[in-house]
Amino acid sequence: MITIDALTKRYGGYTAVDHISFTAEAGRVTGFLGPNGAGKSTSMRVMVGLTEPTSGSATVLGRRFADLPNPGREVGVLLDASAQHAGRTGREILTLAARTIGMPKSRVSEMLDLVSLTEEEAGRRVRNYSLGMRQRLGIAAALIGDPEVLILDEPANGLDPAGIRWMRDLLRRFADDGGTVLLSSHLLHEIEVIADDIIVIGNGEIVAGGTKEELLATAGTLVRAEDSVALAAALTEAGITVHPSGSDALRAESDLAAVGRAAFAAGIPVTELRAADGAGLEEIFLELTAQTQREGVAA
Amino acid sequence: MNASTSTATPTVTTAPVTTEPPAVRRPRAEVAPIPFTRVLGVELRKMFDTRSGFWLMASIVILSVVATGATIIFAPEADLDFESFASAIGIPMSVILPIIAILSVTGEWSQRTGLATFTMVPSRSRVIAAKWLLTVAVGVAGMAIALGVGALGNLIGSSIAGVDVVWNVSAREFAQIVLANSIGMLMGFTLGVLLRSSAAGIVGYFVYSLVLPGVSSALASNQQWWADHGAWFDLNMATYPLYDTALTSEQWAQLGVTAGIWLVLPMLVGLWAVLRSEVK
Numbered sequence: 187m188i189t190i191d192a193l194t195k196r197y198g199g200y201t202a203v204d205h206i207s208f209t210a211e212a213g214r215v216t217g218f219l220g221p222n223g224a225g226k227s228t229s230m231r232v233m234v235g236l237t238e239p240t241s242g243s244a245t246v247l248g249r250r251f252a253d254l255p256n257p258g259r260e261v262g263v264l265l266d267a268s269a270q271h272a273g274r275t276g277r278e279i280l281t282l283a284a285r286t287i288g289m290p291k292s293r294v295s296e297m298l299d300l301v302s303l304t305e306e307e308a309g310r311r312v313r314n315y316s317l318g319m320r321q322r323l324g325i326a327a328a329l330i331g332d333p334e335v336l337i338l339d340e341p342a343n344g345l346d347p348a349g350i351r352w353m354r355d356l357l358r359r360f361a362d363d364g365g366t367v368l369l370s371s372h373l374l375h376e377i378e379v380i381a382d383d384i385i386v387i388g389n390g391e392i393v394a395g396g397t398k399e400e401l402l403a404t405a406g407t408l409v410r411a412e413d414s415v416a417l418a419a420a421l422t423e424a425g426i427t428v429h430p431s432g433s434d435a436l437r438a439e440s441d442l443a444a445v446g447r448a449a450f451a452a453g454i455p456v457t458e459l460r461a462a463d464g465a466g467l468e469e470i471f472l473e474l475t476a477q478t479q480r481e482g483v484a485a
Numbered sequence: 486m487n488a489s490t491s492t493a494t495p496t497v498t499t500a501p502v503t504t505e506p507p508a509v510r511r512p513r514a515e516v517a518p519i520p521f522t523r524v525l526g527v528e529l530r531k532m533f534d535t536r537s538g539f540w541l542m543a544s545i546v547i548l549s550v551v552a553t554g555a556t557i558i559f560a561p562e563a564d565l566d567f568e569s570f571a572s573a574i575g576i577p578m579s580v581i582l583p584i585i586a587i588l589s590v591t592g593e594w595s596q597r598t599g600l601a602t603f604t605m606v607p608s609r610s611r612v613i614a615a616k617w618l619l620t621v622a623v624g625v626a627g628m629a630i631a632l633g634v635g636a637l638g639n640l641i642g643s644s645i646a647g648v649d650v651v652w653n654v655s656a657r658e659f660a661q662i663v664l665a666n667s668i669g670m671l672m673g674f675t676l677g678v679l680l681r682s683s684a685a686g687i688v689g690y691f692v693y694s695l696v697l698p699g700v701s702s703a704l705a706s707n708q709q710w711w712a713d714h715g716a717w718f719d720l721n722m723a724t725y726p727l728y729d730t731a732l733t734s735e736q737w738a739q740l741g742v743t744a745g746i747w748l749v750l751p752m753l754v755g756l757w758a759v760l761r762s763e764v765k
């Protein structure tokens with residue numbers, strides 16, 4: 187379990203992480219979602235003691251990370267797969283990790299197998315690794331201590347589709363075994379398919395958080411009519427808040443029945459009426475981070 | 486076991502903390518802390534496990550062989566004694582050893598390996614302490630090897646020239662040379678901790694070892710006070726006597742004071758900065 191309490195990190199006058207609090211529970215995959223520069227990596231660095239917070243605290247398994255007797259055995263960390271000595275071989279990097287945290291040598295080959303790096307590839311120097319190979323090596327290093335908690339910054343970065351699928355299954359199994367997984371991403375789809383809980387961060391602040399179902403539920407109903415202006419007016423009349431969605435559809439903050447009834451009462455034929463899941467979460471993401479998004483809300 | 490964590494379960498709880506019953510965790514033994522000897526072992530391995538690191542270490546042997554060969558070839562017969570070999574080898578050692586010391590620290594930042602190192606061993610001072618001890622050990626071992634090569638050169642050179650083998654370096658002199666080189670190495674180490682950049686550390690070391698002595702002697706020739714008292718402040722000046730005479734107690738005191746000024750104080754500042762700095 188990871189507990190973040192009122193965590194703030196300032197760089198000079200700039201607040202990179204602004205008073206965030208959340209919990210990543212054991213047995214669940216928690217997605218940490220936010221646009222570029224939102225403060226995800228900064229928060230994660232604070233969690234593992236690489237960055238001192240300005241105020242607030244982060245604990246892992248009830249203790250400050252630095253107070254864990256042998257953190258590599260309890261917490262697997264992948265912050266930046268490219269932060270390795272380019273002149274070391276992949277096998278050597280895992281060997282150093284295994285030795286440091288006191289895992290048997292056999293663990294290195296097991297981990298290489300797990301992340302599908304061949305013997306030959308493991309003998310290559312990391313400078314000659316592809317992006318995805320580095321990422322696999324980073325995941326192997328995170329898992330080598332058989333940890334209870336995983337803290338992964340953009341772990342899917344550079345993985346091919348099969349690799350992403352593999353990682354998703356791996357994290358699912360890890361959480362089902364009672365482990366805690368916190369993974370960050372700026373890709374909504376990625377988080378949506380893996381995570382049980384989602385924390386959305388924008389401009390250093392948490393803008394939404396909860397189970398995926400909750401966030402999907404708040405997405406409401408997607409409704410479409412030939413005359414979307416009239417439909418919007420009718421729904422607003424009925425006391426339902428609507429937001430434009432896509433080019434001509436509306437997302438209504440209400441359930442299917444209420445929206446359908448309102449449209450029927452106004453005599454407007456709807457051409458589409460469904461729960462705004464999936465696409466809805468994306469909109470939430472864009473909306474929630476609207477103020478912080480570099481491009482503003484996409485039309 | 487698996488507490489219904491399936492994504493399809495429509496559990497609605499208050500955000501952001503979820504209140505599902507936590508899944509049963511695998512039972513785990515309390516983990517033992519990482520012993521310091523293990524940090525030492527891993528740090529030692531890191532000095533050798535890259536091509537650049539390996540060749541840096543190998544260069545201790547290579548350069549002593551080159552310096553020894555050059556002495557055999559170029560030194561006049563009358564000078565073919567152990568001292569000539571020792572001083573010929575001493576020159577490359579005084580360059581290579583501090584560089585090894587600097588890179589052992591700055592590599593964690595310039596190669597970004599610190600991200601992994603300080604995540605696995607959050608106590609940064611332990612890592613730095615291990616590196617410091619290894620630096621001293623590598624320095625002493627390196628100089629022992631270098632002088633071994635020199636001794637071999639002395640035997641071979643003398644037999645080629647057909648002169649008697651002269652062993653004119655006493656154990657005390659050898660110990661003082663080792664100490665002088667260790668001080669140079671630790672100066673490099675201190676600069677590495679203080680600057681955390683390979684280039685800055687190496688430039689800093691050459692400023693210390695090549696530029697400052699010139700400045701200091703220019704000052705000494707103009708300022709009698711500095712000529713008399715400089716050895717209380719200038720580590721270079723305090724180190725010179727180690728290369729020739731037995732030190733007086735005043736010279737030992739000067740060495741102690743300057744080492745405090747140049748090695749201990751900057752080290753404390755550097756450590757303080759390392760402990761606070763952001764590793765990324």
Ligand SMILES: Nc1ncnc2c1ncn2[C@@H]1O[C@H](COP(=O)(O)OP(=O)(O)OP(=O)(O)O)[C@@H](O)[C@H]1O
Nearest residue numbers: 197200202220221222223224225226227228229372
């Ligand atoms: N040392 C620093 N000094 C000043 N600003 C910093 C420093 N480190 C990070 N920042 C700023 O903090 C903000 C958050 O950065 P962070 O790396 O946490 O973003 P992120 O959410 O991980 O983004 P991405 O999705 O692009 O990885 C950025 O605006 C960044 O420029």
Ligand SMILES: [Mg+2]
Nearest residue numbers: 226227228339
């Ligand atoms: Mg990031």
